[in-house]
Amino acid sequence: xxxxxxxxxxxxxxxxxxxxxxxxxxxxxxxxxxxxxxxxxxxxxxxxxxxxxxxxxxxxxxxxxxxxxxxxxxxxxxxxxxxxxxxxxxxxxxxxxxxxxxxxxxxxxxxxxxxxxxxxxxxxxxxxxxxxxxxxxxxxxxxxxxxxxxxxxxxxxxxxxxxxxxxxxxxxxxxxxxxxxxxxxxxxxxxxxxxxxxxxxxxxxxxxxxxx
Amino acid sequence: xxxxxxxxxxxxxxxxxxxxxxxxxxxxxxxxxxxxxxxxxxxxxxxxxxxxxxxxxxxxxxxxxxxxxxxxxxxxxxxxxxxxxxxxxxxxxxxxxxxxxxxxxxxxxxxxxxxxxxxxxxxxxxxxxxxxxxxxxxxxxxxxxxxxxxxxxxxxxxxxxxxxxxxxxxxxxxxxxxxxxxxxxxxxxxxxxxxxxxxxxxxxxxxxxxxx
DNA sequence: TGATTTATTGGTCACGTACTCAATAACATT
DNA sequence: AATGTTATTGAGTACGTGACCAATAAATCA
Numbered sequence: 001x002x003x004x005x006x007x008x009x010x011x012x013x014x015x016x017x018x019x020x021x022x023x024x025x026x027x028x029x030x031x032x033x034x035x036x037x038x039x040x041x042x043x044x045x046x047x048x049x050x051x052x053x054x055x056x057x058x059x060x061x062x063x064x065x066x067x068x069x070x071x072x073x074x075x076x077x078x079x080x081x082x083x084x085x086x087x088x089x090x091x092x093x094x095x096x097x098x099x100x101x102x103x104x105x106x107x108x109x110x111x112x113x114x115x116x117x118x119x120x121x122x123x124x125x126x127x128x129x130x131x132x133x134x135x136x137x138x139x140x141x142x143x144x145x146x147x148x149x150x151x152x153x154x155x156x157x158x159x160x161x162x163x164x165x166x167x168x169x170x171x172x173x174x175x176x177x178x179x180x181x182x183x184x185x186x187x188x189x190x191x192x193x194x195x196x197x198x199x200x201x202x203x204x205x206x207x208x209x210x211x212x
Numbered sequence: 213x214x215x216x217x218x219x220x221x222x223x224x225x226x227x228x229x230x231x232x233x234x235x236x237x238x239x240x241x242x243x244x245x246x247x248x249x250x251x252x253x254x255x256x257x258x259x260x261x262x263x264x265x266x267x268x269x270x271x272x273x274x275x276x277x278x279x280x281x282x283x284x285x286x287x288x289x290x291x292x293x294x295x296x297x298x299x300x301x302x303x304x305x306x307x308x309x310x311x312x313x314x315x316x317x318x319x320x321x322x323x324x325x326x327x328x329x330x331x332x333x334x335x336x337x338x339x340x341x342x343x344x345x346x347x348x349x350x351x352x353x354x355x356x357x358x359x360x361x362x363x364x365x366x367x368x369x370x371x372x373x374x375x376x377x378x379x380x381x382x383x384x385x386x387x388x389x390x391x392x393x394x395x396x397x398x399x400x401x402x403x404x405x406x407x408x409x410x411x412x413x414x415x416x417x418x419x420x421x422x423x424x
Numbered sequence: 425t426g427a428t429t430t431a432t433t434g435g436t437c438a439c440g441t442a443c444t445c446a447a448t449a450a451c452a453t454t
Numbered sequence: 455a456a457t458g459t460t461a462t463t464g465a466g467t468a469c470g471t472g473a474c475c476a477a478t479a480a481a482t483c484a
Contacts, residue, residue, distance in 0.1 A: 033335060033336070113335060116328070116331060116332045116335075116389075117332050117335070119328060119332075119389055119390070119392055119393055120328045120329050120331075120332040120333075120392065121332075122392040122393050123245060123325060123329070123392045124245070129392065129393060132393045132394075133393045133394045133397065136390065136393055136394040136397075137394060137397060140398070160401075162401075163400070163401035164401075166398045166401040166402055167401055167402070167405050169386075170383060170386035170387050170389075170402055170405050171382060171383065171386055172386070173386045173389045173390075174381075174382035174383055174384070174385045174386020174387070174389065175382050175386070177328075177331060177382075177385045177386065177389060178331070178348065178385075180331055180332065180334040180335045180341065181331055181334050181341060181344045181345050181348055182344075182345045182348040182349060185345065185348075185349060186352070186378045188375070189372075189374075189375035189376075189378040189379055190378055190379070190382055193379050193382055
């Protein structure tokens, strides 16, 4: 990809270089796993010497953590966009319908793998752990916000949006847990569960958040 | 632990040695993580040279996979014992009550970590992957068996035990996914969910599978 | 234009891993 | 008691990792 002859130096503004390092690390982490996010791997990807990446990230843990946050933050904004400050965005039910449609696609598989990856790796890497906790709470907060909006608009009936969001996320994360193993063996009962749980939590009839 | 002077050799029957290697690997994997299951680590634990472990497991992947199966198999038998061939064991509802009580305890945390660990690692290690798939299906089958028994006995009402078991396991695995990260931040809504899902799936009133 | 800062290079270091293989010693068999 | 089998050792290779540091060249500033 990015290759140039040896010795030829390209000097960039620190902010720009740092940003492209994190972006590359996020891409590697998302597609190949966070343990592939190493100084050498990212450097190769950028056509740069490992020492340079080490210069921006003296501790490799920080790079892995930022890679995770970068990838999941982008994904969250794609799945559950923050509602516009004022005026009329899409209806909460519409937002959720779109959300459940998107996470059913195979494009979401890499994201499932990334979360699984990060949650396990957090056992050993405290810096990553903090980032994962922050993202988990952010996703929950974002989802709870949609529920709150929908309840205010009379679309949903939900006494405790935060707890309901947490439970829907349990279903989503539980269903995506098998992504590397027996997912296809039990596809049918598993895949439909998150949407069903959401409908139950929001007091909606079965199928209300379904496609079409 | 097991230490003896250098050079002193203890020669054991292959079956016995192999068994103690797997048992040690299972213990290390359960308490410290499957990436700590290395030839050297297991050898140190046994007071033996790394080459010996390598002799029994020419590929380290196989050792990790067997360590996982050993640990989860023991756990399953502790949580959901296979019913006696004939005669009267405990009632299915009683079995499930006991099950949900046990997985609520902190002793189950290591098991949660192990599953998370194994499911991620399966991404890279095909041998482990097969073992994890087998265990996932076994747990599901075992759970479905209890549901089937309870339905036959008139305790439960469940049209599809296999699918119901799969969904309850989604709730359990989803709830335990946060064990290394934000588990304690959202303990309340998350911890109660598996039992609630089970009660709904089995047509039981809320709290029917609760403690006491 | 000359001086200064610093982004970038290139190399080294110690560590831990799996894997290989010849030599050895404990056991079993005759 | 001698022999054969093999479980076990000990040393070695090759690889990938994070961390460290002096030298260098590109950009900026005086």
